[in-house]
Amino acid sequence: MENILSIEGLAKSFTLHNLNKQIKAINNIDLFIKEGEFIGITGKSGSGKSTILRCIYRTYLPEDGAIWYNSTRFGPINLATATEREMVYLRKHEIGYVSQFLNVMPRTSARELVKQSIIEMGHDEEVAEIETVKMLEHFELDRELWDSYPATFSGGEKLRLNIARAMVKRPRLLLLDEPTASLDDASKQRVKMLIEQLMNEGTTMLGIFHDLEFMKDLCDREYNIQEGKFLTSTKF
Ligand SMILES: Nc1ncnc2c1ncn2[C@@H]1O[C@H](COP(=O)(O)OP(=O)(O)OP(=O)(O)O)[C@@H](O)[C@H]1O
Numbered sequence: 001m002e003n004i005l006s007i008e009g010l011a012k013s014f015t016l017h018n019l020n021k022q023i024k025a026i027n028n029i030d031l032f033i034k035e036g037e038f039i040g041i042t043g044k045s046g047s048g049k050s051t052i053l054r055c056i057y058r059t060y061l062p063e064d065g066a067i068w069y070n071s072t073r074f075g076p077i078n079l080a081t082a083t084e085r086e087m088v089y090l091r092k093h094e095i096g097y098v099s100q101f102l103n104v105m106p107r108t109s110a111r112e113l114v115k116q117s118i119i120e121m122g123h124d125e126e127v128a129e130i131e132t133v134k135m136l137e138h139f140e141l142d143r144e145l146w147d148s149y150p151a152t153f154s155g156g157e158k159l160r161l162n163i164a165r166a167m168v169k170r171p172r173l174l175l176l177d178e179p180t181a182s183l184d185d186a187s188k189q190r191v192k193m194l195i196e197q198l199m200n201e202g203t204t205m206l207g208i209f210h211d212l213e214f215m216k217d218l219c220d221r222e223y224n225i226q227e228g229k230f231l232t233s234t235k236f
């Protein structure tokens with residue numbers, strides 16, 4: 001099977017202006033994912049896991065290296081150098097991202113947020129409404145919250161909404177940054193069920209998991225990162 005993503009020599013540093021210091025968050029990262037695989041990244045806090053996902057989604061501009069993504073629309077495209085316009089298209093239609101920290105849009109209801117996500121993919125209102133209800137029900141988001149603003153939601157509620165928003169798109173490639181971190185066991189199980197369902201539908205996933213034990217039976221391979229470098233790649 002073909003690689004949907006091939007990362008070669010990825011590096012990213014940050015300048016800490018107040019300390020007049022440069023820190024290398026990640027260095028010389030190589031990673032590949034075949035279409036349909038589910039890959040886990042593990043490692044200590046601060047080791048550079050989120051930085052890798054942010055470079056792929058291009059919230060961070062990589063400093064060095066290439067991120068080859070095999071796009072339906074553009075063919076092979078290097079996400080390290082793609083234009084902002086291309087990235088906007090890919091984020092809308094092909095690449096999904098559930099962030100570790102939740103920034104929610106102000107004054108948009110939970111229902112609207114999920115619905116917008118579906119409409120962006122080109123579905124009509126009616127389909128969007130049906131799929132939204134299905135997804136919010138799946139994550140057992142309290143019905144009273146559906147039409148309120150997520151700014152006041154609890155951490156776990158925001159997280160469930162965020163996951164619902166990303167998953168409802170059924171993206172080709174889904175990036176998950178600790179999607180189960182602040183969830184109780186029942187909610188974790190629901191995330192796992194959806195991951196399984198997306199896998200069956202052919203979505204490729206790259207996920208950071210604090211507790212990979214929970215996902216081990218779904219995961220094809222694991223990359224372990226230490227101080228910005230991959231140490232081992234384990235096949236299950
Ligand atoms: N925007 C930024 N500006 C400055 N330093 C940053 C920035 N983003 C990340 N870093 C630094 O890069 C390193 C890697 O951070 P990263 O967020 O990738 O770690 P992580 O492995 O995801 O950690 P955690 O498990 O705590 O989420 C850390 O030392 C962090 O302080």
Ligand SMILES: [Mg+2]
Pocket residue numbers: 049050051100177
């Ligand atoms: Mg992180």
